Amino acid sequence: MTPNRVQRGSSKKRRVPLALLIVPVVLVAIGVAILLALRGGEGGAIIGGGDEPPPPFDFIVKPATAVPTAPDADEAALSANAERVAQEITPIIDDLYTNAYLDPSNWRHDDYEEVFTAFAPDAAATAEQSLETLTLGATAGDVFDTVDPGKSKLSYQVLLDPDGEPDTAVVSVIFRATAERKNGTYLAIVSEGEFFLGQIDGQEEGWKITAFDVKREDHETHPPSPSASTSASPSA
Amino acid sequence: MSVLPARRRAALLVALVAAWVAGSALGAIQPARRASAAPLFQLEPAHAEYVPVLDGTKPIYILIIGSDARPDQAVESQRADSIHILSINPAEHRAAIVGIPRDSYVEIPGVGQNKINTALFYGGPDLVVQTVEQLTDLKMDYWAMTGFASFEQMVDDVDGLVVDVPFAMNDEASRAFFDPGVQRLDGDNALAFARNRHDLPAGDFGRSENQGRLMVAALAQLKKEFNKDPARMLIWAASFVRNGTTTLALDEVLDLAFTGTAVNANKVENVVFPGGTAMVGGLSVVTLNQETLQKISKDLADDGLLRKANVPPSPNEPLLGG
DSSP states (O other): OOOOOOHHHHHHHHHHHOOOOOOOOHHHHHHHHHHHHHHGGGGGSSSSSOOOOOOOHHHHHHHOOOEEOTTTTOHHHHHHHHHHHHHHHHHHHHHHHHIIOHHHHHHHTTTGGGGGGGGGEEEEEEEETHHHSSSOOHHHHHHEEEEEOOOEEEEEEEEOOOOOOEEEEEEEEEEEEEEEEESEEEEEEEEEEEEEEEOOOOOOOEEEEEEEEEEEOOOEEOOTTTTSSSSSTTTO | OOHHHHHHHHHHHHHHHHHHHHHHHHHHHHHOOOOOOOOOOOOOOEEEEEEEOOEEESSSEEEEEOOOOOTSSSSGGGGEEEEEEEEEEEETEEEEEEEEOBBBBBEEETTTEEOOOOHHHHHHHHHHHHHHHHHHOOOOOOEEEEHHHHHHHHHHHHTTTEEEOOOEETTTTTEEEOSEEEEEEEEEHHHHHHHHTTTSSTTTHEEEEHHHHHHHHHHHHHHHHHOOOOTTHHHHHHHHHHOOOOOHHHHHHHHHHHHTTTGGGGGGGEEEEEEEEEETEEEEEEEEOOHHHHHHHHHHHHHHHHOGGGOOOTTTTTHHHH
């Protein structure tokens, strides 16, 4: 008697030992665990969010210069106001460059959205079109292993209105970093330029970039000396 | 198609999974070799720029008034030595300058017929604006004014103006002593250049053109300095606000300054309303050529620009060599 389809199916199920189904699952689990253990700290995100944090970075800030519009301005008061503006804006520029060049979770994944929050709406539209100049670049994750910040400087000129209140600040930036390529060579990243910042009406976030003029002049370089900078990669 | 026995199929599955796991683990232990074929990612020098220039289609008219107030006098209550309409077409990043001779005999609202320069004395810059608006039918958006001392200071604040002096000047009254050619004028010399009329063939007409020439020079210099060092913009804006009197707010000054950096100064038309001289009640006055005045005013009203066909001859033409 030939068994029907139902009978054939049920007889086959009975012939597969339970162990043969469990073993592959266990092996897969072990494999994943080994991978996580061995590669987890190296920046190769296997299961989301595995990028190392950005290296600590702060610009060196020169004393701010006040540019008064009142004929008989109190220079000491104006200088104090200009310094206050510099203190308010410096973290914004620190974050801008950290997000644009140093944070692996941005440059490894071509995710520079945070960079453009520093810009006023009109300027942001142009900045986004200039991504390759204002950030490490869309393909940086394919090319670089690590990016280390170098000596970078900010200087400020602050335009004060006739009442002595800050109106516009121009930040002159020189940013330097060294990026190690996956092929073992090094690139010196140099971003230099000016950012105009103003307090945009209706925006409570504070200072925003309203105009900019930035150059990128990268060049080949040698591996940095061990004490020259802080590494962006714990394993480097 | 042959069917493998269930045990053999299960064994094959286990073998495949084991191979995958082993391969993955091995890959993790021995990192992939450095990608020698990775792109070098050598950026060429690159540049990113955003300048918030005005781009509206409506022309902007600014009346620029030079008061003859001396250092100890209030600029608002003297006479206007120079009167110019600065007309800007933001969309096209172009501009025109039209000088109105100070002795132009015109109707001053509430005062009657008189020299246009007295409007400042009778009613301050607002009355000058009303007079010019009535004369040209152009609505001034803003006015800005300087006096002798503040003009000098403004020029000195930007380290002088580079001016192409078009012809030799030798005028004792204004102390304008210049050889022709490109030179940097400090505040004192820029004022002398702006005031000289005695050795010009058309007197105040030629002087008004030279005053416009200083404005064009300032525009060219602002652009040049901004391109070299954008922060210079603040020095210019601050000097303008500090030394001038104006209805422009500081942010509007910056907006116009940014817009000015996009204007090609070489293409700015610098003209003077033409006319002749006459005596009225013992006064030597300028009678404007009404036909040309109307033509220029209507042309400016259109888009803020002046067509070549409506550009009158330079009052300094005899000295310009053609």
